[in-house]
Amino acid sequence: MQHAAQARLRKRQEPSRRHDGVGKRQPAREAQVTPAQQEKAVSEEEQRQFAIQRIYTKDISFEAPNSPLVFKEQWKPEINVGLGNTVNKIAEDTYELVMKVTVEAKDGDKTVFLVEVQQAGLFAVQGFQPQELDALMGIAxxxxxxxxxxxxxxxxxxxxxxxxxxxxPVNFEALYAQQMQANAQQQGEQNPTVQ
Incomplete structure (x- = not known):
């Protein structure tokens, strides 16, 4: 009985002759990684860090200059949203991102409400190249x-x-790409090539 089971198993492992060898099993090629390369990769990965240390509100403001009269009127506000980020280096491996959002609702020339929020995050960042750091602070x-x-x-x-x-929702990856493209164009305009 055991011989029959082993024969069936061998038969499954043999390539099918009906498909002209398609599906033949070939031995896997092993990558030659030295212990030193493995150790270096592990140590580099351990040195890379992107950690949230703190999330906090820096500034907050709400204005409704036409209250309570605005509640008695029929209005269809036009809402404008502004968004901007600032990155500050606090210490060697500590960065602050301050996100400023302004939301203004207007009805004609009257301001219905105005909201301004500056929310910040403090991040510990280690082991990244400058370009990677820019992307982390611009996207992540x-x-x-x-x-x-x-x-x-x-x-x-x-x-x-x-x-x-x-x-x-905001696609910060797309905004970052647009900003990088605008910066590249600006650099090109400031440093024109002479022919």
């Missing part, structure tokens, strides 16, 4: 801080007794 850090900004803005608008307002 804003993705961490943005949900806190969204919550603060929604809460302030709600406390002002206005209809619910939720900031829509």
């Amino acid at each position: 850090a804003p993705n961490v801080v943005f949900p806190y900004v969204r919550e603060a803005v929604s809460d302030l608008v709600n406390r002002g007794s206005f209809p619910q307002f939720v900031l829509q």
